[in-house]
Amino acid sequence: MSAGLRRASRHQEEKDDEVPQWIPGLGQDKPKPRTLGTSFFGYVPDAFVEKTPYLPSEQSADALKKEAAVEPVKAAEQVADSLEQEIVPRDSIERNGQSAQNRLLIKGGRVVNDDMMQDADVYIEDGIIKQVGTNLHTPGGTRVIEAKGHLVMPGGIDTHTHMQMPFMGTQAIDDFYTGTRAALAGGTTMIMDFALPQRGESLIEAFHRWRTWADPKVCCDYAIHVGVTWWSDKVAQEMEELTNEQGVNSFKMFMAYKDTWQLNDEELLESFKRCKELGALAQVHAENGDVIKENSKKLLELGITGPEGHEMSRPEEVEAEATNRACVLANQVNCPLYVVHVMSKSAADVVSSKRKQGHVVFGEPIAASLGTDGTHHYHKCWRHAAGHVMGPPLRPDSSTPKYLMDLLANGDLQTTGTDNCTFSAAQKALGKDDFTKIPNGVNGVEDRMSVIWEKGVVSGKMDPCRFVAVTSTNAAKIFNIYPKKGRIAVGSDADIVVWNPHATRVISAKTHHQAVDFNIFEGMEVHGIAEFVVCHGRVVVEEGEVRAISGMGKYVPTPVFNPHVYGRLEERERANAPCKVERAPYEGPVAQLNGQGMQEGGIIPVQQETFYTRGPTRSGGVNLHDSSFHVSGRQRDDDLLPRTSIKLVTSPNSSSSLLGTFW
Ligand code: URP
Ligand code: ZN
Ligand code: ZN
Numbered sequence: 001m002s003a004g005l006r007r008a009s010r011h012q013e014e015k016d017d018e019v020p021q022w023i024p025g026l027g028q029d030k031p032k033p034r035t036l037g038t039s040f041f042g043y044v045p046d047a048f049v050e051k052t053p054y055l056p057s058e059q060s061a062d063a064l065k066k067e068a069a070v071e072p073v074k075a076a077e078q079v080a081d082s083l084e085q086e087i088v089p090r091d092s093i094e095r096n097g098q099s100a101q102n103r104l105l106i107k108g109g110r111v112v113n114d115d116m117m118q119d120a121d122v123y124i125e126d127g128i129i130k131q132v133g134t135n136l137h138t139p140g141g142t143r144v145i146e147a148k149g150h151l152v153m154p155g156g157i158d159t160h161t162h163m164q165m166p167f168m169g170t171q172a173i174d175d176f177y178t179g180t181r182a183a184l185a186g187g188t189t190m191i192m193d194f195a196l197p198q199r200g201e202s203l204i205e206a207f208h209r210w211r212t213w214a215d216p217k218v219c220c221d222y223a224i225h226v227g228v229t230w231w232s233d234k235v236a237q238e239m240e241e242l243t244n245e246q247g248v249n250s251f252k253m254f255m256a257y258k259d260t261w262q263l264n265d266e267e268l269l270e271s272f273k274r275c276k277e278l279g280a281l282a283q284v285h286a287e288n289g290d291v292i293k294e295n296s297k298k299l300l301e302l303g304i305t306g307p308e309g310h311e312m313s314r315p316e317e318v319e320a321e322a323t324n325r326a327c328v329l330a331n332q333v334n335c336p337l338y339v340v341h342v343m344s345k346s347a348a349d350v351v352s353s354k355r356k357q358g359h360v361v362f363g364e365p366i367a368a369s370l371g372t373d374g375t376h377h378y379h380k381c382w383r384h385a386a387g388h389v390m391g392p393p394l395r396p397d398s399s400t401p402k403y404l405m406d407l408l409a410n411g412d413l414q415t416t417g418t419d420n421c422t423f424s425a426a427q428k429a430l431g432k433d434d435f436t437k438i439p440n441g442v443n444g445v446e447d448r449m450s451v452i453w454e455k456g457v458v459s460g461k462m463d464p465c466r467f468v469a470v471t472s473t474n475a476a477k478i479f480n481i482y483p484k485k486g487r488i489a490v491g492s493d494a495d496i497v498v499w500n501p502h503a504t505r506v507i508s509a510k511t512h513h514q515a516v517d518f519n520i521f522e523g524m525e526v527h528g529i530a531e532f533v534v535c536h537g538r539v540v541v542e543e544g545e546v547r548a549i550s551g552m553g554k555y556v557p558t559p560v561f562n563p564h565v566y567g568r569l570e571e572r573e574r575a576n577a578p579c580k581v582e583r584a585p586y587e588g589p590v591a592q593l594n595g596q597g598m599q600e601g602g603i604i605p606v607q608q609e610t611f612y613t614r615g616p617t618r619s620g621g622v623n624l625h626d627s628s629f630h631v632s633g634r635q636r637d638d639d640l641l642p643r644t645s646i647k648l649v650t651s652p653n654s655s656s657s658l659l660g661t662f663w
Helices: 003-015 045-051 061-070 072-084 090-095 176-185 203-214 233-245 265-278 289-301 308-313 316-332 345-356 367-371 374-378 382-387 400-410 425-431 448-458 464-478 563-575
Strands: 103-107 110-112 117-119 121-125 128-133 143-146 151-154 156-161 188-195 221-228 250-254 281-285 337-342 361-365 496-506 525-535 538-542 647-650 658-661
Touching (some): 176 525, 188 525, 233 265, 367 448
Parallel strands (some): 103 143
Antiparallel strands (some): 110 117
């Protein structure tokens, strides 16, 4: 027996008498632990051969690195071509009779939503949930999945992926086929990807390019966020078209990637204002790109060229500062804000404290920040260290994952994504002599559900309802597709995961479904396996086997003016509307300006007789025996510019804090 298998079964034995109360039918017919693969934590040499199709093992590593370095995009295209051949086309599946699976009963499980658990059967027809309850009447010929001892939960929604994204001179190796197939394997039935135009490029063209890539390949549903990577009137106008005609309700702005995607504060403010006008959600990549550029230069000059330089160049405060700035700017124009990939304690604290002040802001930690940490940047193996490079970086403070999980469990953070953006060893090697050239990105789309289950539920930080909230329901609410997604209820899409909370597996690049040759969770033993996954009413994972169908997924439009986000904002705006001070008009002297806006003829003396009964002192000062208060109501400083009204109101969310809002 392999070490991994031994470890997994011993763990199962140890847990035998610790059966959680919320798992039905345990003790009598406990399912056997299913263990997948085995590995040690760290570098996985075999995985390179298996997962990097354009790296035939007979070629020398040096020649291969050279090839990838010269033509990285071509290399990525070859990967895409080779993957294309594995795709099972939709019509062949239909010919095989799987379309007859239009009636399905999931029987005997415990249904978990974000707000309740119930022992119930779920009946599905034509991709929609038709009945939830016990003793259901179902037509003959219905396929039955026995779910006793299992949890029946909404399929996961990964709020943040970058499938086949062209980035840093290369292209993410997991495309819309391998990426979404892997998502299904892990229990995720919907992803949200980003269409990111180059600076100066049309947002609409970028959106359509992403759709053209995704539509023929996606095995699960998907939505698209669009990047606002530059600013102009045309961008503002295209944002409107995207919201009105293409079902986009969220835009990502970058505060990092100087000289490519980074926006300055004025552009950020303009884009936030536009989001507000359109009823969209503003998203930010919160890191100070100017500081990163400066630090990177210094580190390279010091000869620090390895992956540790990536982490050193962008410490926590660089993320926290940008997070705070984004919150302030968004709040000033009353725009809801969503902070993507929250990677540090201090950035999470900013989100949490702004929420306490009443800001409409959401925070998204990712599988990586919840499941591993940045000590790996200091690993002696270059590939291992580079495999963890992403931005903002994983933090070397190893207590960060637990801290973020605590905030996620108690509601300070709301959703979970992965920022899945994978690069092979050869692609990462583009930065072998300069950390600033290492393509940024890590895996997660396949393992997010298991990692959160392990670190969140098995650790006792959250119950299964909260697990559902942070893996699907909150995302569905925030992006306005609830309850079609993110809920097991009559009328909702039949995107369901039948979760075996007792089975364990050991995560490894050797056994995962992703195309990438590395896994940041390598060797991690996790409880919780997606034993059956139903997507659109089709069984796409069956006892762990993936039966993905390319192009089976659909684009999911996300409507604007989401009541879960904008409902509160509109009320808030009404409650805090600025109001002018009613006063008698000023009737005193007014200085005259010349054509250049300068005061002409020196200072025109202000007539003060109405205020000063005792006249000025000999030196011309105010006579202190004079009162500054005048019964007429007009005051000594009324002839100064009126102060802009600053309204202080109590935050709707907090009785203790005051919210100073000025607009
Ligand atoms: O390292 C990362 N995060 N890569 C993807 C691009 C982004 O900033 O989300
Ligand atoms: Zn980002
Ligand atoms: Zn990202």
